[in-house]
Amino acid sequence: MIPxxxxxxxxxxxxxxHKTDTELQKAKWLFSLIGNNxxxxxxxxxxxxxLKIHLPISPLFRVTVYDHFCGGETxxxxxxxxAKLKKSGAYAMLNYGVELKEREEDFDKTIExxxxxxxxxxxxxDVKVLCIKITGFGRFDLFEKIQDGKKLTSAEEExxxxxxxRFEKVCESAVKNDVGLYVDAEExxxxxxxxxxxxxxxxxHNKKKAIVYNTFQxxxxxxxxxxxxxxxxxxxxxxxxxxxxxxGAYMEKERDRATQKGDxxxxxxxxTGVDKDYDAAVELCLDHLDHVYVxxxxxxxxxxxxxxxxxxxxxxxxxxPHILFSQLYGMGDNITFNLAWLGFNASKYLPxxxxxxxxxxxxxxxxxxxxxxxxxxxxxxxxxxEIRRRKAxx
Ligand SMILES: Cc1cc2nc3c(=O)[nH]c(=O)nc-3n(C[C@H](O)[C@H](O)[C@H](O)COP(=O)(O)OP(=O)(O)OC[C@H]3O[C@@H](n4cnc5c(N)ncnc54)[C@H](O)[C@@H]3O)c2cc1C
Numbered sequence: 001m002i003p004x005x006x007x008x009x010x011x012x013x014x015x016x017x018h019k020t021d022t023e024l025q026k027a028k029w030l031f032s033l034i035g036n037n038x039x040x041x042x043x044x045x046x047x048x049x050x051l052k053i054h055l056p057i058s059p060l061f062r063v064t065v066y067d068h069f070c071g072g073e074t075x076x077x078x079x080x081x082x083a084k085l086k087k088s089g090a091y092a093m094l095n096y097g098v099e100l101k102e103r104e105e106d107f108d109k110t111i112e113x114x115x116x117x118x119x120x121x122x123x124x125x126d127v128k129v130l131c132i133k134i135t136g137f138g139r140f141d142l143f144e145k146i147q148d149g150k151k152l153t154s155a156e157e158e159x160x161x162x163x164x165x166r167f168e169k170v171c172e173s174a175v176k177n178d179v180g181l182y183v184d185a186e187e188x189x190x191x192x193x194x195x196x197x198x199x200x201x202x203x204x205h206n207k208k209k210a211i212v213y214n215t216f217q218x219x220x221x222x223x224x225x226x227x228x229x230x231x232x233x234x235x236x237x238x239x240x241x242x243x244x245x246x247x248g249a250y251m252e253k254e255r256d257r258a259t260q261k262g263d264x265x266x267x268x269x270x271x272t273g274v275d276k277d278y279d280a281a282v283e284l285c286l287d288h289l290d291h292v293y294v295x296x297x298x299x300x301x302x303x304x305x306x307x308x309x310x311x312x313x314x315x316x317x318x319x320x321p322h323i324l325f326s327q328l329y330g331m332g333d334n335i336t337f338n339l340a341w342l343g344f345n346a347s348k349y350l351p352x353x354x355x356x357x358x359x360x361x362x363x364x365x366x367x368x369x370x371x372x373x374x375x376x377x378x379x380x381x382x383x384x385x386e387i388r389r390r391k392a393x394x
Contacts, residue, residue: 001318001343002341002343004309004342006305008305008338009301009334009335009338010385011338011341012383012385012386013389014088014337014338014341015334015336015337015338015382016337016382017337018337021387021390024390026068027068027330027379027383028380028383028384028387030065030068031376031379031383061355061359061362062355065362066355066362068330069328069330069331070097070329070330070350070351070358070362071092071094071350071351071352072352073352073354074352075117075120078094078120078352079124081329081350082124082126082127083126085126085347085350088336088337089337089340089346090337090340090347090348091126091127091128091129091324091345091346091348092126092127092128092347092350093127093128093129093130093326093350094120094127094130094131094350094352095130095132095349095350095351095352096114096117096132096136096351096353097352097353097357097361097362098353098354098357098358101136102139102140104162107136107137107138107162107163110136110137111170113353114130114132114136114170114173115169117130118130118170118173119173122176127179128179128324128347129180129181129295129324130179130181131182131184131349132170132181132183132184133183133184134163134167134183134186134197134198135186135190137166137167138162138163142156142160143190143193143194144189144190144193146160147189147190147193163197167197167201171204171205171211172205174205174211174212175205175211179211180213180242181212181213182213182215182295183198183212183213183215184215185214185215185216185217185248187250187253187254188254188266189257191217195214198212198214199214199233202234202239202241202242204239206239206240206241206242207238207239209240209293210241210242210292210293210322211242212242213242213293213295214230214242214244215244215245215246216243216244216245216246216281217246217247217248218246218247218248218274218277218278218281219247219248219251219254219268220266220267220268221266221267221268221273221277222266223277223281224280224281227243227285228284231284231291240292240293241291241292241293242292242293243281243285243292243293243295244294244297245281245282245285245294245295245296246297246298247274247278247298247300248267251267254266254267255267275303278303279303279306282296282303282307282310286307286310286314286316286323287314289320292322293321293323293324294322294323295325296324296325297326298327299327299328299331299332299335299375301335304339307325308339308342308344311344318344318345319343319344320345321345323345324345325344325345325347326346326347326348326349327348328348328349329348329349331375331379333382334378334382336348
């Protein structure tokens with residue numbers, strides 16, 4: 001067993017083994033652009049406008065941001081990306097990158113797309129998981145109305161039934177194809193509704209193993225307690241808890257809304273509280289692997305380091321089938337591929353789909369990245385180190 005060195009995530013040779021010299025230079029150029037807040041802000045406004053007036057900006061996106069952050073437009077293209085990941089020891093987590101639409105026909109189309117992806121994943125052992133959003137199955141406002149405890153009209157009752165049927169169809173396909181289904185966590189003002197739907201599906205489909213997973217956002221101060229309660233419910237109900245652990249993507253939006261409404265913010269006051277809860281959640285899951293399948297979905301070197309040290313200290317098999325690490329495709333390669341090299345189950349969250357439909361996802365990613373300036377600096381530093389290392393070897 002390879003020992004865990006404290007500098008393990010600095011090993012750029014392993015981290016970027018899947019990239020050619022040209023790809024490294026391109027990634028460096030891309031991260032320098034993304035690291036520039038003003039440029040990203042201008043770029044996203046211009047791209048948003050160009051999309052609205054149907055300017056053909058897809059080819060430009062395709063050769064820049066898309067290729068770096070996405071698996072491909074079709075499953076055939078994704079196969080190449082998946083094979084590349086596999087070569088470096090990582091699995092793929094597919095995500096149909098098309099964002100929020102609000103019409104019934106779009107929800108039905110999303111289901112079709114999800115089922116196609118599950119069937120593709122079922123035939124490809126290197127795809128472990130499909131990530132889905134319940135807001136792809138029904139209207140956001142409907143979920144909010146349910147959470148607010150307001151009475152639904154009879155038309156809305158029917159709408160809700162259709163959401164459940166759609167979710168159920170996707171779960172059945174996940175069971176049939178033996179592929180994990182990770183349900184994304186979203187805004188706190190619809191999350192209770194999403195949680196109830198997901199809990200129901202977990203109780204039904206996770207009898208022998210975890211197929212359906214819920215996501216726990218630990219930037220919320222109430223989620224560690226919720227994780228404890230979910231674990232107890234799974235034990236009592238005789239099913240396995242599927243838990244994807246994240247910090248959370250909507251911090252500013254959550255805080256702004258709470259301020260506007262004069263409510264207490266659902267988010268921890270500071271990052272220290274988030275980190276403490278995140279690491280405690282990892283430990284809780286590692287201590288209950290008989291009842292939990294866990295995905296440690298974080299780009300934090302500290303949290304990943306703590307998790308792997310704990311796994312070794314607790315004498316848990318590094319390849320334990322109930323543990324999976326994950327980072328976003330195109331970021332955190334130093335974590336993913338070094339974890340794989342150490343023998344842990346590592347994976348990449350891999351969005352795919354037509355370029356023009358995935359552009360909103362990419363714009364969000366770029367904007368989110370500007371708020372994670374430390375991480376951009378880290379990506380740039382690692383890419384530069386590897387470029388220099390390769391030059392020195394020539
Ligand atoms: C595979 C995968 C799946 C994901 N699925 C989801 C999902 O379903 N739902 C979702 O919301 N997100 C999801 N994410 C996104 C994830 O939440 C962000 O990538 C994550 O928040 C970044 O945190 P980190 O753990 O990588 O590490 P870090 O870089 O250590 O943490 C940054 C995060 O900490 C929190 N934070 C930072 N500063 C403060 C502060 N002052 N006070 C309080 N909190 C603070 C924020 O959440 C911020 O994003 C997913 C990420 C991955 C890799």
